[in-house]
Amino acid sequence: MGYAMEACAKKGIPFYVLDRPNPINASLVQGPVLDSNLRSFTGYFPLAVRHGMTVGELAKMFNAEKKMGVKLHVIKMRGYDRSHWYDETGLLWLSPSPNLQTLTEAILYPGVAMVEGANVSVGRGTKTPFELLGAPGSMARNLRPT
Secondary structure (H helix, E strand, O other): OHHHHHHHHHHOOOEEEEOOOOOOOOOOOEEEEOOHHHOOOOOOOOOEEEOOOOHHHHHHHHHHHOOOOOOEEEEOOOOOOOOOOHHHOOOOOOOOEOOEOOHHHHHHHHHHHHHHHOOOEOOOOOOOOOOOOEOOOOOOOOOOOO
16 A cells, blocks of 8 residues: 555555554554564565554555655544454455455464564465464474364
């Protein structure tokens, strides 16, 4: 989203965001913050792993902090409660990523994805990403609750 906002700012194109709930609620900020020297295509901005914002709030922050100057329009949600997990909103789950097909995967993502920089697979491309981990020489073990 940040890169799209930058491109729109350069061309003078307005940018619209249809705000949506944070799947793992937006009432907590937790975890480490990205080191600025480790920025990458997927590490766009130094945020806490669990940033506690909606996509609309992220857009506003990117625009202000990066001084983009994009003409940003955030269409707010009605009746949103920051403490609600996605399954408490009554909305249909729409996958935000091919690797986040379920709320369980979205819940696991902030913690489990941190090990991807090591020689560990978090199951991307499988039917249960972030629910299974693997590494060379490791013994298979089911980490899901029984």
